[in-house]
Amino acid sequence: MNARRHVVIHPDLPATAAAVAARLVTAILDAQAARGEASIVLTGGTLGIKSLEQVAASPALGAVDWSRVNIYWGDERFVESGSPDRNAVQAEVLLGVLDGHGLDRGRVHPMGSPDDFATPELAAGAYAQLLAEEAATEGTAGALPVFDVLMLGMGPDSHVASLFPDHEGATRTGLSVIGVHDSPKPPPLRVSLTFDAINTARAVWLVVAGADKAPAAGVALGEAPVTRERVPASGVAGTQGTWWLMDAAAAALV
Numbered sequence: 652m653n654a655r656r657h658v659v660i661h662p663d664l665p666a667t668a669a670a671v672a673a674r675l676v677t678a679i680l681d682a683q684a685a686r687g688e689a690s691i692v693l694t695g696g697t698l699g700i701k702s703l704e705q706v707a708a709s710p711a712l713g714a715v716d717w718s719r720v721n722i723y724w725g726d727e728r729f730v731e732s733g734s735p736d737r738n739a740v741q742a743e744v745l746l747g748v749l750d751g752h753g754l755d756r757g758r759v760h761p762m763g764s765p766d767d768f769a770t771p772e773l774a775a776g777a778y779a780q781l782l783a784e785e786a787a788t789e790g791t792a793g794a795l796p797v798f799d800v801l802m803l804g805m806g807p808d809s810h811v812a813s814l815f816p817d818h819e820g821a822t823r824t825g826l827s828v829i830g831v832h833d834s835p836k837p838p839p840l841r842v843s844l845t846f847d848a849i850n851t852a853r854a855v856w857l858v859v860a861g862a863d864k865a866p867a868a869g870v871a872l873g874e875a876p877v878t879r880e881r882v883p884a885s886g887v888a889g890t891q892g893t894w895w896l897m898d899a900a901a902a903a904l905v
């Protein structure tokens with residue numbers, strides 16, 4: 652196993668969400684102590700959103716300077732901006748609370764929607780441009796800002812963000828953000844970071860719960876070689892480490 656790959660197993664989904672939330676608050680505090688600000692990349696998905704609910708309830712909430720936290724998304728469903736299907740709308744369970752703790756909405760960067768873009772590709776291009784501008788503003792070389800923590804859910808088919816197995820997005824290189832068509836998981840149109848972008852993050856966290864995820868997790872973390880095109884969850888890695896934060900049901904075959 653990759654020495655920088657860590658697997659942490661919790662009893663169930665609520666315990667995993669609480670642990671992810673505690674880690675996230677701590678990671679933000681550490682990043683702010685080290686470099687004055689923190690950048691996190693959020694995911695959708697059941698555990699991803701439950702974890703944000705737990706951050707909102709954290710007793711350590713007040714210890715974070717939320718005016719210096721930059722928030723991005725790893726992927727988004729390309730549906731109208733107010734749709735409850737959007738990951739960014741679901742994240743309001745936390746963001747709405749953080750408004751009362753000094754959150755700077757100018758640092759919250761949801762991906763575009765059909766309200767503003769005719770196609771997922773145009774929304775992806777605009778997001779890539781935004782990321783490049785943020786990188787330039789913070790003085791980071793390259794086209795992507797520092798991502799201190801990038802969270803990903805995983806589907807039962809091993810997809811991460813909107814990179815699906817044997818689907819075009821999982822093969823794309825040379826771009827940081829792509830439009831996705833014909834997603835096997837509804838809705839069909841999406842915008843997603845690519846492997847190129849995801850794998851620039853300092854820490855990648857896969858947050859995974861539920862027995863339906865066990866076979867994919869077993870393959871992604873197994874000894875047998877697999878490709879990231881076939882098993883996307885196997886193809887993500889943070890530059891400082893990759894953490895699989897799982898419940899026992901999802902880890903049953905690991």
Ligand SMILES: O=C(O)[C@H](O)[C@@H](O)[C@H](O)[C@H](O)COP(=O)(O)O
Nearest residue numbers: 695696697698804805806811812
């Ligand atoms: O748009 C989405 O649905 C997500 O971005 C997707 O990548 C999600 O994180 C996984 O499918 C896991 O979702 P669940 O935890 O709900 O299974």
